[in-house]
Amino acid sequence: MRGCSKLDSHPELQMPCRKFGAATLATSLAALFLSNAAFAHDPVFSPGPHVLFKDGIEVHAEYTRNKARGLSDNEASVAIKYGLTGNWVVGVELPYEWERGSLERESGIGAVSLSTKYRFWRSDRKGIQESAAIFAQLKLDTGGYADTGTNDLMLGLTYGYESLKWYRWASVRYLFNDDATPDKRGDRLFVDLAAGWRPKVNDYRAPDTVWMVELNGEMTQSSTVAGLALADSGGDQWFVSPGVMWTLRNFAVKAGIQIPIISKLNGDQAKARYRGLVELEWHF
Amino acid sequence: MNKFKSSKLVILLLSWGAIIQPAYAEDRLVQIRVDGLACSYCAYGIEKKLMKLKGVKHVDIDLPNGLVLVTGSDDLKLDPEKLRQLFEDAGFTFRAIVQDDGLKAQ
Numbered sequence: 001m002r003g004c005s006k007l008d009s010h011p012e013l014q015m016p017c018r019k020f021g022a023a024t025l026a027t028s029l030a031a032l033f034l035s036n037a038a039f040a041h042d043p044v045f046s047p048g049p050h051v052l053f054k055d056g057i058e059v060h061a062e063y064t065r066n067k068a069r070g071l072s073d074n075e076a077s078v079a080i081k082y083g084l085t086g087n088w089v090v091g092v093e094l095p096y097e098w099e100r101g102s103l104e105r106e107s108g109i110g111a112v113s114l115s116t117k118y119r120f121w122r123s124d125r126k127g128i129q130e131s132a133a134i135f136a137q138l139k140l141d142t143g144g145y146a147d148t149g150t151n152d153l154m155l156g157l158t159y160g161y162e163s164l165k166w167y168r169w170a171s172v173r174y175l176f177n178d179d180a181t182p183d184k185r186g187d188r189l190f191v192d193l194a195a196g197w198r199p200k201v202n203d204y205r206a207p208d209t210v211w212m213v214e215l216n217g218e219m220t221q222s223s224t225v226a227g228l229a230l231a232d233s234g235g236d237q238w239f240v241s242p243g244v245m246w247t248l249r250n251f252a253v254k255a256g257i258q259i260p261i262i263s264k265l266n267g268d269q270a271k272a273r274y275r276g277l278v279e280l281e282w283h284f
Numbered sequence: 285m286n287k288f289k290s291s292k293l294v295i296l297l298l299s300w301g302a303i304i305q306p307a308y309a310e311d312r313l314v315q316i317r318v319d320g321l322a323c324s325y326c327a328y329g330i331e332k333k334l335m336k337l338k339g340v341k342h343v344d345i346d347l348p349n350g351l352v353l354v355t356g357s358d359d360l361k362l363d364p365e366k367l368r369q370l371f372e373d374a375g376f377t378f379r380a381i382v383q384d385d386g387l388k389a390q
Contacts, residue, residue, distance in 0.1 A: 053329025054373035070354050086329075086375040124320030124377035126350040162322040164347060204324045204345040247325035283328065 023130045041162070044243035044256035044277055045215050046192030048160040048169045049133035051119050052083030058091075058283040065277075068270035073099030075110070087119040097145050108145025114138045132159045148185070150178040156190075167196030168209060186221030196245070207248045214241040216258060222266060232267030239275070252281040311341065312360055315383035316352040316367065320376040321345060329374040337362075351382070 010159030042048030051057055060079040065072065074097065081091035092114055117135035124130075139152040156173035173190040194214040202208055216240065222234030243256025258275040265271060321327055324345065331343040331350060339360030344353040356364070362381060371378040 004319060039324055050326065051375065053333070053375055056329055083329075086373045094291075119375075122320070122375075122377075126319055127322055129322045129326075129376075145345040162326075164322055201348055202324075204327065204347065206324075210325050220346070247323070250328040251326065252325055284332070 002048070014080050041245070041247075042158075043162070043169050043192070043194040043196070043212055043251070044254050044279070045214050045216050045239075045241050045258055045275075046190070046194055047117075047135060047156055047158045047171050047173070048194075049117075049119050049131040049135065049158050050160065051087055051089040051117055052081060052283060054083050054086045055080070056083040056283050057090075058083075058243035058281060059146070060091075060093075060279065060281050062277065062279045064275065066275045067273045069273070071099065071270055073097065077110075079115075081115075087122070091115045099146075106145070110143075110144045111147040112140050112142045114140065123134065128161070128163045130161045132157070134158075148179075150175075151177050152176065164201050165198055167194070167198075167212070169194040169196075183225050185223045188221070189219040191217040191219075205249060207246065210245045212243045212245065214243065214256070215239070216241055230267075232269050235265035235269065236262065237265065237272065238262040239272075243277075250283050252279075254279040254281070311359065312356050312384070314354040314356065314360070314362055314381060316354065317350055317361075317382050318352050318371055318376050319350060319379055321347050321350050321352075323347075326375070330371065330376065331373040333370050333374050350379075 041050045058079075058081040060081065061216065062075075062077050062079070064075045064077075066074075077095035078089050079093035081089050083089050092112065094112055095110035096107070097110045098105065115135065115137040117133050119131050119133040122129065122131040135156050135158065137154045137156075140151075141147070141149055141151050143149070152175060154173055154175045156171055158169065158171035160169045161167065169192070171190075171192045173192075175188040175190070177185040177187055179185055191197075192214060194212055195200055196210045196212040198208070198210045200209075220234045220236070220237075220239045221230075222229040222275050224230065237282075238261050239257040239258040240261050241256050243254065245254045247253075255278045257278070258272070260272050260274070263271040318330070324347065327345050327347070330345065334340050334343045334352070334354055337356075337360070339356040339358075340354055341357065342355040344355075345351070346353060355362070362384070364378070364381060367381070368378045
């Protein structure tokens with residue numbers, strides 16, 4: 001428990017520290033998945049301003065894999081979203097997670113998340129849609145595998161420019177971890193930039209392909225125990241993430257891989273080797 | 285004998301043509317200018333909403349020209365104000381009905 005090194009002079013804190021360390025690892029993984037709030041025709045790893053049409057329903061299935069030193073964890077989740085208006089969507093997500101360490105394998109159904117996104121600005125031109133949206137995602141204290149027993153809230157702002165040939169997106173997200181101080185997991189800030197390119201504009205009923213590349217930044221505050229920062233927690237990571245989006249009418253497949261380019265993690269933490277994501281979406 | 289068979293075939297084809305022609309003759313083609321059409325997946329909501337309107341038989345979308353092409357029967361009624369709301373609910377901006385001159389759909 002190197003992360004508790006600052007607490008070595010406080011033996012009474014070592015047990016809570018040990019428990020908190022395990023929880024930090026598990027919840028940081030949960031937070032990783034919580035951070036993926038992409039909808040429909042948005043980038044693969046970051047949110048965009050896209051919403052559903054009014055009274056539309058979207059079924060979203062997703063598989064994520066995170067490989068780090070000595071650890072791999074996986075999540076499959078199902079989400080259902082509903083378009084309240086042409087600019088406002090709400091959804092609910094249920095994940096199933098499993099992770100494999102050097103000695104053991106654990107799995108289970110995770111905590112339920114609720115999400116909403118409101119597109120507050122839209123500028124439409126011929127063959128171009130430019131828009132911005134705010135969104136929120138709340139991981140509920142519903143229990144389940146690796147659950148923190150907290151209600152964690154993420155708020156975000158996103159902008160997107162979509163044309164027949166080129167795409168660009170930008171977003172910023174902040175995850176508030178709902179822990180009682182002085183024991184607290186560090187909050188997280190996500191910054192994303194993305195660009196997309198459609199090689200060919202096909203007919204409305206023909207398949208459509210958009211290639212994308214993203215720059216994803218994650219800045220995590222150090223966690224604290226009894227008000228003291230854990231040495232092996234927090235830090236910054238940046239990823240370059242190529243991806244592709246393929247659609248046919250109301251069915252979409254998205255896939256991408258996050259490759260770390262900068263990992264400035266505090267202390268001794270497992271650095272990400274890669275993260276992969278595949279999504280299937282169907283709206284009707 | 286062969287000549288007789290050929291004549292019967294011609295009569296049959298003409299009769300078939302006479303039967304099916306009215307079905308096409310009743311179709312109307314309406315072109316609607318819409319802004320924001322940048323991807324077919326996103327535009328699916330337009331098709332879904334238009335297909336619920338009485339008289340609409342087919343919807344196609346011309347993304348490069350920003351056109352929504354509606355084929356329907358004679359009782360198809362497209363009111364600009366209702367279309368404005370329909371496209372808003374689908375997440376796009378209605379501009380105008382640019383063609384509704386009773387052209388026969390192919």
